[in-house]
Each structure stands twice: as structure tokens, then as C-alpha cells.
Amino acid sequence: MKTNLVASTVFMALGLVGLSSCEDGISEMATEETVKDITGSWKVVQLTRNGEDLSQRLDLSDFRIDFNADGTYTLAEQLPFIADASGSYRLSDPQYPFSLILRPAGIEEDVVARFQFPTVAGKRQLSLSFSLGCESNTYQYNFERENQDL
Known part of the structure; x- marks a missing residue:
């Protein structure tokens, strides 16, 4: 039972670290839409x-x-x-x-x-x-x- 609790805690910590690192990548990838040029x-x-x-x-x-x-x-x-x-x-x-x-x-x-x-x-x-x-x-x-x- 103690092994399951430790494993669950480790997986939760890794998941939180993974999610926080994804947020930085998303904000860097966000780009502004260009103005449409139909000339x-x-x-x-x-x-x-x-x-x-x-x-x-x-x-x-x-x-x-x-x-x-x-x-x-x-x-x-x-x-x-x-x-x-x-x-x-x-x-x-x-x-x-x-x-x-x-x-x-x-x-x-x-x-x-x-x-x-x-x-x-x-x-x-x-x-x-x-x-x-x-x-x-x-x-x-x-x-x-x-x-x-x-």
C-alpha cells in the first residue's frame, strides 16, 4: 500500500512538472494572425x-x-x-x-x-x-x- 502511495505521488509530481513545462511552450508558440493583404x-x-x-x-x-x-x-x-x-x-x-x-x-x-x-x-x-x-x-x-x- 505504501508503494502505491509513493508511486502515485511521484506520478502526480511528474505530471505537474510536465504540465507546467507545456505552458511555456504554448505561450512561445502563440502567434498573431497577419493582416490580410488582398492588393x-x-x-x-x-x-x-x-x-x-x-x-x-x-x-x-x-x-x-x-x-x-x-x-x-x-x-x-x-x-x-x-x-x-x-x-x-x-x-x-x-x-x-x-x-x-x-x-x-x-x-x-x-x-x-x-x-x-x-x-x-x-x-x-x-x-x-x-x-x-x-x-x-x-x-x-x-x-x-x-x-x-x-
Whole structure:
């Protein structure tokens, strides 16, 4: 019985030492999330409506959105998109954005798209989802930055 008590005490002491050493390692590993940088020219690589891929039915090759460092954006060509004119943009939160907020020139209201920023097949993508008037139709544009080197 005395052997079990000693063994239990030793294991508890080793466990406490082990836990306290893990805490230091965790705090050293904690990093701050970087600010999302979407500046550059983005081309459409996929367009879906309600999950159906429209990429083969529409010519997406000329549509671009350019995000400039000064907080403005420009559009090239027209597609059914959340904005039909160039203007200003911002992310809902620079580090943890859930939305891209556009303000087309001459419009008094913001237009908002759901924002994702995944890396797919080694390339950073920008994914924007929104509805254009009819709530039952959801468009998702997946963009890749032109000339990106990861």
C-alpha cells in the first residue's frame, strides 16, 4: 500500500512538472494572425450559382478586380457581380475578415460579400459569396491573384 502511495505521488509530481513545462511552450508558440493583404489584380477561376459551376458557360477570361493599396478597387469587364462600378473597399476586420465591403463610386450604400481567403493547390484564392437581389440565388466567385508567387 505504501508503494502505491509513493508511486502515485511521484506520478502526480511528474505530471505537474510536465504540465507546467507545456505552458511555456504554448505561450512561445502563440502567434498573431497577419493582416490580410488582398492588393493586386485578381482573375476569376470559378463561378458558381447555387453550387452549379457556371465557369464553362460564361467567358470569365476578361473579368478582373484590382484592389489598390489606397483602398480603392477597379473592375474590368462586366459579369453579374455585386458591384457594377469601381470605388472603395475595406475588410470587415483586417486580421479576421468575414466580409468584403465595397462602396461603388456614386452609391451611398455599402455592398457586402462574404469573404474567404483560402490557399488552394499552393495558390492563394479570394472567395466572395453574395446574392444579387433574389435571396434564393447565391453566387460564389473564386479568384486567384495574377502573377502570384507563394
